[in-house]
Amino acid sequence: MTMFKPFLSDNAAAVHPRVWEAMRNADEPDNPYDGDALSAQLDARFTALFGRECAGLWVATGTAANCLALATMCAPHGGVVCHTEAHIEVDEGGAPGFFLHGAKLIHADGEGAKLASQGIAAAIDPIRNDVHQVQPQAIAITQASEYGRAYGPEELAALAAFAKERRLGLHMDGARFANAAAYLGGSPEEAARGASGQVDSLAFGFIKNGGMGAEAVVLFDPERAMEVRYRRKRAGHLQCKGRYLAAQILAMLDEGLWLANAAHANAAAREVAVGCADRLLHPVEANELFVRLSEAERAALRAQDFAFYDWGSDSARFVTAWNTRAEDAQALGKAIAAL
C-alpha cells in the first residue's frame, strides 16, 4: 500500500464500471436537456422504488439538490430548521441563503447530528408568532447524519407527524441515503422506503456511492416538480447533455446497485470499527467513523500510508467507499487496535 488514500472521503472515489458503461451507452444523440429518453424514465423509476408517486430530477451536486428542494418549502422570509452541525449550515458555502433568497437556517440540536421533535420544538417554540421573528416553514434532516447515524422508521414517522402538526415541510439530505438504507436493510424497495419514511423531498445521493456527477431531487409532491424544473434552469443546473446524468442514476438504480455499493462501504466501515473499540465517538451505522486519536497516534497511522482527515484536535474521521478494499479496512482496524 503506497500513497493510497482510501479513507479520506467517499466523495472522490472512482466511478463504478456499470455507471461508466451506462454513460457510454448514452452517447447516441437524443433531445437536449431533460427531453431525452433516459431522463424521461426517472419519475417512474423513483415512483416504483419508493412506492408512492414522485418526481425525480437529476442535478449535478447535493448542494443544488438540497437547496432546490428546500426552496419549494420555504419562502424567502421563512426559516428552515436544521441541526447545528448540518451540512447545509456548516459546509455549503451559504448555498441555502442563495437558493432560498435569504431565508434563515434555524439551529436545533440533537445527539449524533440527528434531530427529533423535542430538539426542534426547543428551537422553534420560543419564536414569537409575529413579523419580527423569522417563522419556521420547513425541517431539514440528514440521512445518514453528519456523524454517520441512521434515522430508523419510527424516528422518521415521529418527525413526519411533528412536521405535519406544525405545518412544516420535511426535507431529507440524502448525500449518504444509500448507506442509511443499507444499514436499515431489506430489498432495495424496502430499504428505500424505510430510510425515507414520509419526507416531502429527498436529495438522493449517488456521487459518493459510485456515481460521477448526478444526484436526484426526489419530490413526493409532484406538483412541486415543475417549480423545481424552473428553478433548476434558473440556477444554471439544467445541463444540455442531461442524458449522461440520467444514465448514471439509472445505472445506480438497476438491480439495486446503489444499495449493494452502500452495503459494501458499510461493511468496510464495520471492519475498521472492530479495531476501534471505545475510541468511537459515534456508533458506526453507515460508512463514516469518528475515532478518538491523539496527534501522535494519527501521525503513526499516516506513517503507515493511511489517509484521513483530522476531526478537531483529538480525533479523526475515516470514510469508506463503494470500492474500499476489505484488506485495507481490516488493515486500518488492526493498525488502530495496535496503537
Added chain:
Amino acid sequence: MTMFKPFLSDNAAAVHPRVWEAMRNADEPDNPYDGDALSAQLDARFTALFGRECAGLWVATGTAANCLALATMCAPHGGVVCHTEAHIEVDEGGAPGFFLHGAKLIHADGEGAKLASQGIAAAIDPIRNDVHQVQPQAIAITQASEYGRAYGPEELAALAAFAKERRLGLHMDGARFANAAAYLGGSPEEAARGASGQVDSLAFGFIKNGGMGAEAVVLFDPERAMEVRYRRKRAGHLQCKGRYLAAQILAMLDEGLWLANAAHANAAAREVAVGCADRLLHPVEANELFVRLSEAERAALRAQDFAFYDWGSDSARFVTAWNTRAEDAQALGKAIAAL
C-alpha cells in the same frame, strides 16, 4: 439515413473520443472539488492559450459560467447591457436575475445579434445618472452571436475601448467561442486571442463542441477568481469529482482539439450554405444557418429525414456539430438547393 437528426443542435451531440479517454484516465482517486491535479492545471493552460494571466474554472453549464462571471462585474442594483436577442435575456430562464440578485438586463440592438458601441450608447445614454434608474455596469456580448456571427479583432478592440471609457465590465458568452475562433483562423493561440480580444471574462464553451458537461469561466482579472470560487460553491456548482470536468477541458485544449472540432463543424455549415444561396438570413460564419424556408419546404426536408428547428414562421435553423458527417452536410445543401 433514417431518423438521423444531425442539424437540430450541437448541444446534444455525442462526446468526443478523446474527451471520453481523458475522463476515464481521471478515474484514479484524487482530492475532491477542485483540489485535484487536473483542475490545478487550468489556470496555467488558459494563461498560455490567451497569452495573458487568467484564471480558468470549470462549471457544468454555460448558464452558470456566464452568470458567475457577470456577478463579479455588476452589483445587484446595477445593469448589464446585452443584445435584445441575447441568450442570457431570452433563453436562460431568468438565471442572470438569480445570480446577480435582481440586476437588470438592459437591451441594446445591433445587426446579427452583435453589439457595437453605437447600439450600446443608444441604449445607455438616455439613462439618467440618478438613483431612480438602473445604471449600467457591464456589457455582455456573444461570440459567435446568437445568429452565428463572429466579432473580428477590430470590433472587439472597439468594444473594449468603449467599455473602458464608460467604466463598464466586458463579458463574452462563448458558448460557441470555438466556432468564432475557427472562423477568424490561425493557430489555437492566435485564434483564441483574436476571438477574445480584451474582454474581462469569457464563458468558454466546450459542451457544444465535443465535451460532456464542462465549460470554463475564464477570468482575465485573476483577483476576481476567488470571488467566483466562492460564488460557484454557493450556487451548488462545485462538483466533488471535479477532476472529471477538468479532464474534459484539458482534453479539448490538448493539441487544439477545441479548434479542430469547431473547424469541422464550421466546414460542414459551409457545405450546407452552398445550397442555400440567397435564402440565408445571416452570413454563415460559424456553425449555424438561418435559412428562409416555407412551411412546405421544411416539410419536404423533414420527409428526407433532416431534423432541425423552425425559426419563426418562414425560416429554419440548422446547426452543425463536431461530428456532422460531410455527406450529410452536402446532402442537406443539395436538398435545399433542389427545393
Added chain:
Amino acid sequence: MTMFKPFLSDNAAAVHPRVWEAMRNADEPDNPYDGDALSAQLDARFTALFGRECAGLWVATGTAANCLALATMCAPHGGVVCHTEAHIEVDEGGAPGFFLHGAKLIHADGEGAKLASQGIAAAIDPIRNDVHQVQPQAIAITQASEYGRAYGPEELAALAAFAKERRLGLHMDGARFANAAAYLGGSPEEAARGASGQVDSLAFGFIKNGGMGAEAVVLFDPERAMEVRYRRKRAGHLQCKGRYLAAQILAMLDEGLWLANAAHANAAAREVAVGCADRLLHPVEANELFVRLSEAERAALRAQDFAFYDWGSDSARFVTAWNTRAEDAQALGKAIAAL
C-alpha cells in the same frame, strides 16, 4: 409669483392641513408598529370603501407598496408584465428586481402607457412554455397611467377577465389612483370601485395627493396580507410609530378628502389644458399634462417663473397638485396659449 415652482411635480407638495391635524392627534402613545388603534382601522375602512373584503397596510413609499404586492403574485423565477414605460420598469431603481428576487419585468406596449389584452398577449404569447423562458405570472398596470390616462371600468373588466383566463395576478400601481378615480367620477365609494375594477391588489397613493409619507397596499385577497406583513418587516418598512402613517391615511379617507384633493388637481390641469390646444401629446384625464414645446418656448415660460420638467427634447411635463392655485393654472394656460 416669484420662484414658485408649482408644476414640477405633485410629489413634493405640502401636506394637507387635515393630515397634519390627524398626525398631531396621533401623538398620544399607543402600541408600536401596526398594533395601534389607528392602524387597526385600515382593513375595515378600505373594505367599506371598495365594497369587497380587503386588507390595507401602510407603507412609506409607492415603490415599496407596488413591490410588496407584486411579490405575492410572482415567484422569483416568474415575470411581471408591465408597460415599457411603466414606473416600475423605468424609475424605481430596480426595486422589483430586489423585492421579487430577480423576477423579470416583461415589456408590453399600449397607447398612453396603458395596457390592454392585445398588447399583453403580443408580449407573452411568443413565450415558449418551457423552463428556458421566464413565464409571466402577473400583470401590473398604472392608474392613472404614466401619461395621465385613466382606465375606465370596461377596460378594467377586460383586463381582469384576461388576467383570470391566463391565470395571471393583476396589480394596480395607484400612485395617482385618486386622480383617475376623480376623472371617472361619483361618490368616493363609486369612484374607488370604478377605478379599481377587480384588481387583486392596489398600491393606493396618498403622498402625491396631500399626504406626507404613507401609501396603502390594498390586498383584495386578505390571505396575502399576512405574507405582506412579513415581507414589509423584512424590507425595513415596518415603522415603529406606525400610527402616524395610519393617521395620514385615515385623514385622507375621512369625508373623501382623497377624492376632493384629486378633483382639485384635475381641475387645475384642465385649466392649463385650455391653453394647450393641439400641443397636447395625451388627453388630460388626471393631473399631468404633456405639452409639445420647443426649447425656446420652454425658456420663455421659465422666464415667467413657471417650473416644470422637460420631457424629451421638444416637450414638457406639467403636474398639478391638491394645492395648485387656480390663478396659477390659468396663468400657465394663458402663457402657453400666448406662445
Added chain:
Amino acid sequence: MTMFKPFLSDNAAAVHPRVWEAMRNADEPDNPYDGDALSAQLDARFTALFGRECAGLWVATGTAANCLALATMCAPHGGVVCHTEAHIEVDEGGAPGFFLHGAKLIHADGEGAKLASQGIAAAIDPIRNDVHQVQPQAIAITQASEYGRAYGPEELAALAAFAKERRLGLHMDGARFANAAAYLGGSPEEAARGASGQVDSLAFGFIKNGGMGAEAVVLFDPERAMEVRYRRKRAGHLQCKGRYLAAQILAMLDEGLWLANAAHANAAAREVAVGCADRLLHPVEANELFVRLSEAERAALRAQDFAFYDWGSDSARFVTAWNTRAEDAQALGKAIAAL
C-alpha cells in the same frame, strides 16, 4: 396614573415638540426625494458632529439603516458577525438576509450582549478559509447593547483594531446610540465621537429618542454613500417628501437635542434603578432595565398601572423615554422596592 403605559418601550413615545415644529417648517415645497435644502445639510452636520468626514442619509427605520450599511460591507456570499442576541439576528424578521442577499449572520457571544475581540475570534477562528464555509466580512455591534450596556472608548478602539487586523468592516447599530453617548458623557461632539469610536458606519437612531420616522445611516467612508443611495432607492426607502425626514434629524441635532433627550431618559432609568437593588440583571447604563421579578410581583406592578414587557419567565424589561416623567420613574422604583 390611569392606564398610562410609560415603560413598555421608547419606540412608541410621542414626537418631541421641536421635531414637530421642524416638520411643520418643512412644509414649503422643495425638490423631491433628497434634493431638498434640508437633506443637503446632513452630510455637513454629521461631519461636524463626528469630527471626521462622513455622509448622512435619512431612512425611515433602523432595520433599513442597519441593513443598508451592512450591505456595503458584506457580499452576498459573506458573513456578518453579530451577537447571538443582536436585534438584527433576533428581531428584524430576517431583514439582513433580504438586504444582503442571503449573507449569513455569524453568532458570537459576549456579556451583556456586547462583543469583544475574544468572543468574535472564538466565533470566526474555527471557520476554515475555504469556499465551503461562509467567510466573515463584517462585524455588527449595538450601542447601547440589547441589554442597555454601553461600549466605552477603549472597547471601541479594541474592536476597531481587531476589525482592521482581520479586514472586517465594523458597523454600529445605534438604535439607542444617544443613550450610550449620554452615558459616556461630554458635549454632543464629545459624546458622539466617544460613543462611535472608529466604526465604519453607524445607524444613528432618532425615532426612539423623540423623532417620528427618521433614522440616519452615517457612513464614514463617503465613497460608500453613493452605493447606499442606490440601494436605498431600490429598497423603496427613498421617500419623495424626504425633507420631512431631514427636518426631524436636523431638529434632533440642533443644540444637542438628541443628547438632552437621551440624558433625560437615562436619568429616569436611574431613578427606577434605585429601587431595584440586586434585582437588576444588567447594570443600567442607558434607558433599559432588566429586572428579576416573579410572576406575582409583575402582576402587582401592573395592578398599579405600570406597563412593561415580560422578559422570559422571571423578569421584566422597563424602558424609559425622552418624555418619561420623573415622578413616574420614582414611583416605579419605589413600587419595585416595596415588593
